[in-house]
Amino acid sequence: MELAYFSGAFRWTPRDVGGAGVILRFERVRPPRRARFQPLKSREITPQFLHRTIQALKRWNYDIVGIDEACRRAVTLPEKRRFACLTFDGASKDLITHAYPVLAGHRVPFTVYLPTAFPDGVGEAWWLALEDVIARESRIGLMIDGGERHFEVSSLSDKYQLFDFLYDWMRRLSPSDRSLAINDLGRRYAVDLAQLSRNMSLDWADVTKLAADGNVSFGCATVNYPALSTLKDADARREIAMGKAVAESALRRQVSHFAFPFGDRDAFHRAHVLMAEEAGFASAVSTIPGIVGAQGRTNLYALPRIAWDGRQRSLRMMRVLLSGMMFAPVQPTRSARELSIL
Numbered sequence: 001m002e003l004a005y006f007s008g009a010f011r012w013t014p015r016d017v018g019g020a021g022v023i024l025r026f027e028r029v030r031p032p033r034r035a036r037f038q039p040l041k042s043r044e045i046t047p048q049f050l051h052r053t054i055q056a057l058k059r060w061n062y063d064i065v066g067i068d069e070a071c072r073r074a075v076t077l078p079e080k081r082r083f084a085c086l087t088f089d090g091a092s093k094d095l096i097t098h099a100y101p102v103l104a105g106h107r108v109p110f111t112v113y114l115p116t117a118f119p120d121g122v123g124e125a126w127w128l129a130l131e132d133v134i135a136r137e138s139r140i141g142l143m144i145d146g147g148e149r150h151f152e153v154s155s156l157s158d159k160y161q162l163f164d165f166l167y168d169w170m171r172r173l174s175p176s177d178r179s180l181a182i183n184d185l186g187r188r189y190a191v192d193l194a195q196l197s198r199n200m201s202l203d204w205a206d207v208t209k210l211a212a213d214g215n216v217s218f219g220c221a222t223v224n225y226p227a228l229s230t231l232k233d234a235d236a237r238r239e240i241a242m243g244k245a246v247a248e249s250a251l252r253r254q255v256s257h258f259a260f261p262f263g264d265r266d267a268f269h270r271a272h273v274l275m276a277e278e279a280g281f282a283s284a285v286s287t288i289p290g291i292v293g294a295q296g297r298t299n300l301y302a303l304p305r306i307a308w309d310g311r312q313r314s315l316r317m318m319r320v321l322l323s324g325m326m327f328a329p330v331q332p333t334r335s336a337r338e339l340s341i342l
Contacts, residue, residue, distance in 0.1 A: 019291035019298070020073045021062070021083030022322050025263075025305040026050070027090045029099035036156055037135045039163040040127065044310040047098045053308075054106045056315050057084045060322075066109035066217045067257050070292065071283045071300055078294040084322070086110040087285065087305065089221065089259060091118045093199070096206045109215040113259035113285070115225035116246040118201035123224060125197040126182040130166055132196065133189045134159050142185050144169065171262070175226045204250055211251055219257030219285075220247040227267040228260060236272055240279050256282040263287030263305070273301045291324040 027043040029050055045053075057064055062084040065073070070085040086103070088095055091114050103110055117123035133140060134153060140162070141150040153159045170178050186193045202210075210216045222228075222239040223246060231239065240258065247255040258276045260268040263286040276284040283300045290304030298304070306321055 019082070019324055020078055020294035021065075021070065021085065021292050022324075023067075023070060023085040023087055023285060023292060023303060023305040024053075025285075025287060025307040026086070026088050026099075028092050028094050028310075029088075029102075030094045031098070035135070037131075037159050039131055039134075039160055039167075042309045042311050045308060046310075047102050049310075049313060050099060050102045051106075052315060053318065054086075054102070054108060056318070060319065062322075064108045066215070067111040067219065067283065067285075068217065069109075070303075071257075073294060074292050074298055074300060074303070075296045076294060082322075083292075087219075087259070088112050089263075090225075091115055091123075091202045093202055093206070096202060096209065100210065103215070104213065107215065109217065111217045111219055111257065112207075112210065113219040113221040113257075114202075114207070114243075114247055115221045115223065115261065116243050116250070117224045118197065119204045119207055119250070120246075121198050121201075121203065123197050123201060124179060124182060124193055125200050126170060126178060126193070127167060128196055128200060129182055129186055129191045129193050130163065130170065132191050133185055134163050134166075137189060140185075140189070142181065142188070144181075171227055172230060174230050175224060178226075207250065211253075217257070218247060218251055218253075218255055219259055220244050220255050221259040221261050225261045227262050228272045229267055229269055233271060233275075237275050237279075240272075240275050244279055244281070256280075258284040260284060260286050273299075277301050289321075290327045 026045060029045055029047055032046055054064070061081055063081050065083045065085055067085055067087065070083055073079060073083055086108065088099065088110065091112070095112065115123060138154045139150065139152055141148060151162050153162050170181060173181060183193060185191070211218065220243040222243040224239065226239065228236045228239070244255055258279070258281040260272065265288060268286070273284065283303055285303045285305050287307045288302070288304050289306055292298045292303060308318070
């Protein structure tokens with residue numbers, strides 16, 4: 001990537017490689033922390049970096065657009081300028097406290113994907129509880145696959161290794177099994193999961209404030225934010241439909257866009273892409289990296305996004321990624337039934 005930047009190669013990528021534009025995915029926006037153990041740091045950017053990113057997109061002559069316009073450009077002839085669409089997952093409270101002042105100051109459109117259980121105050125931010133326990137403890141015990149397991153985590157590297165192991169294990173569990181596991185861990189190590197989850201999340205008052213801004217659009221990301229691949233089809237269909245219904249009822253407007261929870265290749269399958277289309281959404285975004293093509297070359301129900309790693313602060317690297325030269329070309333598709341991205 002450094003070679004591509006300093007050689008200038010990224011400037012000469014063919015137009016079809018760069019596509020119509022990009023959808024950027026962010027999660028948490030907050031000032032930097034000094035904690036030694038930060039296993040989720042890759043999902044965070046600072047308000048200052050968000051400001052620099054928007055400035056850079058304008059300087060690089062990108063049109064910063066909302067998700068509706070991004071979808072329109074994905075099916076029309078290429079336009080002279082590429083677009084950049086800013087999206088935010090997770091419904092974190094940071095969005096209203098740290099990200100929104102920056103976004104509003106630049107007067108740029110952006111899209112928020114809501115897992116509706118969290119503004120309702122009943123979502124479980126299990127990944128934060130897991131981080132909290134591992135950060136504080138040097139020895140951890142919990143039930144895994146029906147047996148008691150114990151882990152020594154006295155060193156920082158041990159903590160990171162255990163977090164990765166338990167995060168992957170919990171994400172693969174069914175929602176009910178994961179809830180049992182994380183609540184058991186919380187009881188053992190004095191973590192108030194319900195309060196932790198409420199504190200980190202937007203509430204409906206925050207959402208109402210954002211909704212009053214015409215530059216803000218909303219999509220949904222199910223109710224409880226499970227990886228759809230861990231659910232039976234009927235349960236997955238219900239999560240998708242109920243997320244849409246709850247968001248529309250709360251916002252009193254149509255919610256036409258969907259985000260697959262977690263969004264990587266292991267988190268959803270072709271059947272879930274069909275479900276999103278059948279639920280009446282106009283688009284669905286993933287976290288599979290890539291560029292959005294024009295003329296219908298990218299499936300609107302499996303749109304790629306570039307999920308920025310908050311440990312990387314180089315705008316040079318962002319510019320290379322936005323050029324499209326680091327990603328395989330997207331094959332043309334017409335509907336979810338001709339999905340080629342998965």
